[in-house]
């Protein structure tokens with residue numbers, strides 16, 4: 048049991064208490080950030096004359112050595128230490144002697160852990176951004192390929208109006224674009240450095256907080272020392288953003304599962320992204336999509352845990368806050384894994400364009416356009432709606448589509464119909480004429496694709 052605080056105790060900590068209190072099993076995940084923060088702290092202490100140049104050099108080299116040895120596997124982080132901070136300090140002192148004991152001058156584990164968590168979250172946001180950008184690039188490729196692939200657009204999971212595959216996927220492009228924006232907002236808001244806040248009330252040493260902030264790529268130091276050590280808003284914001292990403296992935300997965308079903312057959316998930324059944328030889332299951340959908344609950348759970356953990360904590364640091372790590376780490380890893388897996392699934396997925404087009408034709412998705420045809424010939428929209436409703440009924444009765452209904456039948460309901468009705472309700476016309484900004488028509492879609500391309504180039 049290696050502790051940093053034995054001085055005022057006369058008895059050993061109970062073993063169970065020690066284990067319950069320790070966090071090294073999970074906070075070792077940010078050993079890199081911890082060492083990076085310590086190096087900046089030492090650089091500042093040296094610059095301020097609080098440590099001598101020699102002490103600064105010894106400590107910095109010692110920290111570099113620890114980082115190197117942990118990375119190459121020669122130094123193991125074990126549960127002999129209470130947390131990652133204790134581990135680094137103990138090994139340092141062991142290796143370089145008394146100078147190591149000066150590392151913690153003007154610092155508390157409270158501002159240290161606040162810094163480490165911020166550095167970690169910030170690094171992970173950058174990785175998430177790269178993953179999302181790769182996903183968006185993949186989606187844009189499908190948008191381009193699917194720009195003139197007709198498919199039914201749904202409301203209530205009932206065929207509504209024809210759209211294109213490109214347009215449908217474009218909706219998800221928007222969702223993940225917003226997700227990137229959310230992460231960027233969080234990154235900007237959280238980018239202040241808590242180091243130097245001490246345990247809660249700053250310190251009497253002449254620290255240069257602006258300098259450490261600069262060394263660690265923060266915009267500025269945090270403003271209030273009590274808030275600095277007890278702010279976990281950015282963790283909650285991150286978990287909320289991750290939950291939204293997962294919600295978007297889950298919705299898309301749900302669609303893919305439906306599209307991949309025997310009934311729809313709009314897509315076929317590649318063999319490399321499917322799994323079989325141990326008993327039913329014919330099965331090829333969309334497990335990856337289902338797992339992504341399922342793991343969404345896990346990420347929501349982390350958000351709820353963190354909100355609940357924080358809600359009753361008086362200022363400033365309290366040990367409850369150690370609970371900010373495990374589920375957050377899990378949520379980050381889960382989301383990163385899901386984005387990567389989902390991207391692979393989409394890029395290897397086969398889209399059955401012919402089935403989608405056939406489905407759009409069979410579902411009366413052109414009924415609105417048939418009504419619009421009448422309106423263009425002077426029929427009031429309400430009447431047109433009712434006339435086409437009757438035509439749809441006739442088609443259902445005969446088990447045919449509006450395209451297949453003979454002109455004579457059209458004319459029994461309204462004499463306004465002419466031969467050009469077929470042209471007016473063809474899939475091509477239905478989609479091509481929808482060119483308002485954001486619509487599936489080719490002009491609007493070309494503009495959208497160009498805008499997306501530009502966005503991804505930034």
Ligand code: ARG
Nearest residue numbers: 070130156157160364368369
């Ligand atoms: N392991 C602790 C945490 O994660 C580090 C801070 C400890 N501070 C303290 N005052 N006990 O929050």
